[in-house]
Amino acid sequence: MIETPYLLFLGDAPDMLAAKVAIGIRDWRPDHAVGQLRLAGCGADLGLAEMDLRAGREAGAKTLVIGVANRGGVISAAWKDVLIEALGMGYDIASGLHNLLRDEPELVAAANEHGRALHDVRVPSVQYPIANGVKRTGKRCLAVGTDCSVGKMYTAMAMERDMVARGMKATFRATGQTGILITGGGVPLDAVIADFMAGSIEYLSPDNDADHWDLIEGQGSLFHVSYSGVTMALIHGGQPDALILCHEPTRAHMRGLPDYTPPSLETLRDTALPLAQVANPACKVVGISVNTQHMDEADARDYLEKTSKRMDLPATDPYRFGSKPLVDALAAM
Amino acid sequence: MIETPYLLFLGDAPDMLAAKVAIGIRDWRPDHAVGQLRLAGCGADLGLAEMDLRAGREAGAKTLVIGVANRGGVISAAWKDVLIEALGMGYDIASGLHNLLRDEPELVAAANEHGRALHDVRVPSVQYPIANGVKRTGKRCLAVGTDCSVGKMYTAMAMERDMVARGMKATFRATGQTGILITGGGVPLDAVIADFMAGSIEYLSPDNDADHWDLIEGQGSLFHVSYSGVTMALIHGGQPDALILCHEPTRAHMRGLPDYTPPSLETLRDTALPLAQVANPACKVVGISVNTQHMDEADARDYLEKTSKRMDLPATDPYRFGSKPLVDALAAM
Numbered sequence: 001m002i003e004t005p006y007l008l009f010l011g012d013a014p015d016m017l018a019a020k021v022a023i024g025i026r027d028w029r030p031d032h033a034v035g036q037l038r039l040a041g042c043g044a045d046l047g048l049a050e051m052d053l054r055a056g057r058e059a060g061a062k063t064l065v066i067g068v069a070n071r072g073g074v075i076s077a078a079w080k081d082v083l084i085e086a087l088g089m090g091y092d093i094a095s096g097l098h099n100l101l102r103d104e105p106e107l108v109a110a111a112n113e114h115g116r117a118l119h120d121v122r123v124p125s126v127q128y129p130i131a132n133g134v135k136r137t138g139k140r141c142l143a144v145g146t147d148c149s150v151g152k153m154y155t156a157m158a159m160e161r162d163m164v165a166r167g168m169k170a171t172f173r174a175t176g177q178t179g180i181l182i183t184g185g186g187v188p189l190d191a192v193i194a195d196f197m198a199g200s201i202e203y204l205s206p207d208n209d210a211d212h213w214d215l216i217e218g219q220g221s222l223f224h225v226s227y228s229g230v231t232m233a234l235i236h237g238g239q240p241d242a243l244i245l246c247h248e249p250t251r252a253h254m255r256g257l258p259d260y261t262p263p264s265l266e267t268l269r270d271t272a273l274p275l276a277q278v279a280n281p282a283c284k285v286v287g288i289s290v291n292t293q294h295m296d297e298a299d300a301r302d303y304l305e306k307t308s309k310r311m312d313l314p315a316t317d318p319y320r321f322g323s324k325p326l327v328d329a330l331a332a333m
Numbered sequence: 334m335i336e337t338p339y340l341l342f343l344g345d346a347p348d349m350l351a352a353k354v355a356i357g358i359r360d361w362r363p364d365h366a367v368g369q370l371r372l373a374g375c376g377a378d379l380g381l382a383e384m385d386l387r388a389g390r391e392a393g394a395k396t397l398v399i400g401v402a403n404r405g406g407v408i409s410a411a412w413k414d415v416l417i418e419a420l421g422m423g424y425d426i427a428s429g430l431h432n433l434l435r436d437e438p439e440l441v442a443a444a445n446e447h448g449r450a451l452h453d454v455r456v457p458s459v460q461y462p463i464a465n466g467v468k469r470t471g472k473r474c475l476a477v478g479t480d481c482s483v484g485k486m487y488t489a490m491a492m493e494r495d496m497v498a499r500g501m502k503a504t505f506r507a508t509g510q511t512g513i514l515i516t517g518g519g520v521p522l523d524a525v526i527a528d529f530m531a532g533s534i535e536y537l538s539p540d541n542d543a544d545h546w547d548l549i550e551g552q553g554s555l556f557h558v559s560y561s562g563v564t565m566a567l568i569h570g571g572q573p574d575a576l577i578l579c580h581e582p583t584r585a586h587m588r589g590l591p592d593y594t595p596p597s598l599e600t601l602r603d604t605a606l607p608l609a610q611v612a613n614p615a616c617k618v619v620g621i622s623v624n625t626q627h628m629d630e631a632d633a634r635d636y637l638e639k640t641s642k643r644m645d646l647p648a649t650d651p652y653r654f655g656s657k658p659l660v661d662a663l664a665a666m
Contacts, residue, residue: 098528131559133590194530195431195523197562225569225612226464229530232555233562257466260611271607278593279558 002094002119002181004032006065007056008048011079012041013068017149017255019044021096022067024178027319028157034059036067039078044068053086063119065181066095075099084110094119096177098191121180122188124200131198131237133279138208141330142240143218143289144272146262148227148255150248151291151319152218153179155326158318160215162327169212173204175234179217189219190230197230201237213330218246222271223263224254235272239280242330243272245313248291249303265311286329288315335427335452335514337365339398340389341381344412345374346401350482350588352377354429355400357511360652361490367392369400372411377401386415386422396452398514399428408432417443427452429510431524454513455521457533464531464570466612471541474663475573476551476622477605479595481560481588483581484624484652485551486512488659491651493548495660502545506537508567512550522552523563530563534570546663551579555604556596557587568605572613575663576605578646581624582636598644619662621648 008022016023026033026046035051038044046067051059064086066079075083075097083093083101087110093101101107101118111118141159143152156172157179163170172179174186187200205214216238220227245268254260263271269285276283288307292300300317308315314325341355349356359366359379368384371377379400384392397419399412408416408430416426416434420443426434434440434451444451474492476485489505490512496503505512507519520533538547549571553560578601587593596604602618609616621640625633633650641648647658 098526133558133587133593135592190526190528192527193431193523194525194527194563194566195560197527198559222565222608223611225466226531227528228569228608228611229562229564229566230527231562232565233527236558236561254466259468260466263611274604275555275561278556278561278596 003062003092005034005061006032006063007051007053007061007091008033008036008046008067009064009082010036010038010042010044010046011066011068012039013044015043018068019046020069020149021178021181022046022065024153024182025065025067028182034061037064039082053082053089053091057089057091062092064091064093066093066097069097075104080104080106083107087111087114087116090114090116092117092119094121094181096122096181096188098122121177122191124188124192126203128192128196128200128203130195131202136202136205136207136239137210138212138214139241139333140205140214140216140238141242141244142216142234142238143244143246144231144235144268145218145221145246146223146265146268147221147248147251148224150246150251151289152246154319155244155246155289155323156215156217158323159327162323163213163330166327168331169209171212171214173214173216175201175204175217175219186217189234190227194229197233198237201234205238216240222275223260223268225257225260232275235276236279240276240283241280242284242286242333243276244287244289244326245269245285246289246291250294265307269311285313286333287326288313289326290315290317292317292320336395336425338367338394339365339396340384340386340394340424341366341369341379341400342397342415343369343371343375343377343379344399344401345372346377348376351401352379353402353482354511354514355379355398357486357515358398358400361515367394372415386419386424390422390424395425397424397426399426399430402430408437413437413439416440420444420447420449423447423449425450425452427454427514429455429514429521431455454510455524457521457525459536461520461525461529461533461536463528464535469535469538469540469572470543471545471547472574472666473538473547473549473571474575474577475549475567475571476577476579477564477568477601478551478554478579479556479598479601480554480581480584481557483579484622485579487652488577488579488622488656489548489550491656492660492663495656496546496663499660501664502542504545504547506547506549508534508537508550508552519550522567523560527562530566531570534567538571549573556593556601558590558593565608568609569612573609573616574613575617575619575666576609577620577622577659578602578618579622579624583627598640602644618646619666620659621646622659623648623650625650625653
């Protein structure tokens with residue numbers, strides 16, 4: 001539905017964490033990204049070719065993808081100038097921000113004038129049911145984190161890739177804008193109306209073959225007070241058979257919450273598992289996924305080994321060292 | 334904003350639990366309800382004067398309030414006939430259903446034709462912020478339940494009434510359509526977009542005097558898989574200093590979920606308190622509110638006494654026996 005390839009717009013993203021959408025596209029569909037476009041003050045850098053709008057078009061880009069997530073998801077005036085210029089040059093625009101492209105009259109006017117499309121992947125296109133809690137066939141794995149932005153999507157993406165390569169039946173189920181932009185489908189969970197959150201996840205992950213695994217993309221954290229309700233709905237709507245604990249060990253405080261300290265992996269396990277067992281009494285914690293991007297390789301391997309021993313669970317950084325220990329754990333269930 | 338008094342429309346509500354909105358209005362603002370209007374097959378009865386639309390108008394009713402909550406909140410064809418007739422007879426209509434009055438073209442046309450108002454109290458009228466988790470001044474009490482519809486709103490309403498009567502500073506903060514219809518303001522939490530749920534509760538319960546108590550209306554249950562995400566957002570957005578555990582001891586299964594058993598009060602305490610302490614480490618469980626409507630008085634008193642002893646907490650049915658033990662617990666903090 002969204003025309004590829006993309007030019008990735010990073011705007012004035014303060015840091016790499018804010019560029020999660022663009023990074024996901026680069027890493028999981030590298031063929032879709034011809035380059036990056038950054039504004040003054042941008043603190044994010046994907047290492048892609050630096051392009052302005054004209055260079056992007058010359059490289060074949062058909063869609064300008066807004067690759068950054070702002071706090072609150074607002075489209076600034078500085079951004080709007082670029083987006084209007086892009087429409088005039090023949091780009092479609094795709095965005096996962098709360099502030100919809102279609103709600104900005106200048107963008108709508110420019111898109112109409114130039115016959116271009118505005119894709120708001122954040123907006124639900126389905127009227128989801130209220131969750132009924134009925135047990136579904138097939139198996140489900142959910143990644144839960146000590147914080148937001150600790151690698152839950154990467155974990156599920158990496159596991160899907162490795163499981164399919166092994167001949168297992170596995171489907172990544174996107175619950176956020178990045179996953180939807182990458183895979184072309186899913187539930188934009190953080191834009192779903194509260195009463196229908198759990199039902200949207202039941203809808204996303206329906207009955208399936210007994211040996212099929214849905215790898216449901218996690219969101220937020222039970223310990224992140226801004227988004228914990230979203231996480232709770234995933235745990236109960238997802239009915240996971242397997243939980244993966246996700247962690248980023250160098251985080252000094254919860255993302256965006258300077259007064260909040262991330263919990264330990266033990267606290268995450270002891271909080272998430274009983275809640276998951278409300279919907280699926282057979283649920284187990286099967287492994288640990290550590291985002292080691294801020295550690296050198298020796299430190300990362302040491303941390304993983306010690307954590308695995310301490311928690312008596314397989315532990316890996318699936319992006320850096322592969323997801324094999326986690327996939328082995330699912331295969332053994 | 335909504336003109337009083339009301340005629341309470343019960344439709345074809347299957348039972349009294351479905352008529353929560355109407356019961357709340359009858360109990361907390363009896364002067365606002367001139368009577369009840371029931372369709373064939375209605376299993377709910379408020380004990381109010383039975384009236385058709387004409388009799389309601391003759392008794393002075395200005396607004397027809399939809400007093401029932403359907404699963405999914407849909408306006409049926411049978412209901413629509415009544416609502417259109419009501420608009421023709423000079424009623425405004427107020428509703429807290431997900432299915433908005435304003436989304437029904439025949440209702441909009443009839444309201445326009447007759448110059449009447451359609452009030453959808455379910456729809457947020459504010460763009461809520463994302464929660465920032467910053468500690469607020471003043472004190473907050475939140476009721477959490479073993480299930481939905483166990484008396485959380487009644488508990489907070491009763492405590493507010495008794496606290497104000499004692500000269501304490503207290504404000505009921507509505508988070509559902511009944512509370513909003515009764516008090517005229519609040520956050521329709523189950524209609525808020527997922528990412529803004531906790532922020533809407535921060536907005537609802539701002540900084541206040543150090544000795545002021547907000548009595549925040551609870552929603553759902555951490556153990557009800559359809560709505561647990563909403564409850565989680567209340568616990569983290571509310572930053573409660575005090576939790577009241579709410580329970581209905583005769584419930585055989587979770588409301589609407591035949592395969593799910595309600596948890597014990599101990600399990601509720603041990604689940605809700607650590608989650609609340611993420612946002613407010615000083616939070617305490619201070620009392621128990623039991624909905625004893627299906628028990629005779631001797632059984633109810635016996636249950637309360639045993640439960641209080643077992644849990645080492647004050648326990649009462651605030652509607653039947655008064656909220657004094659709970660208010661005493663807040664006054665002692």
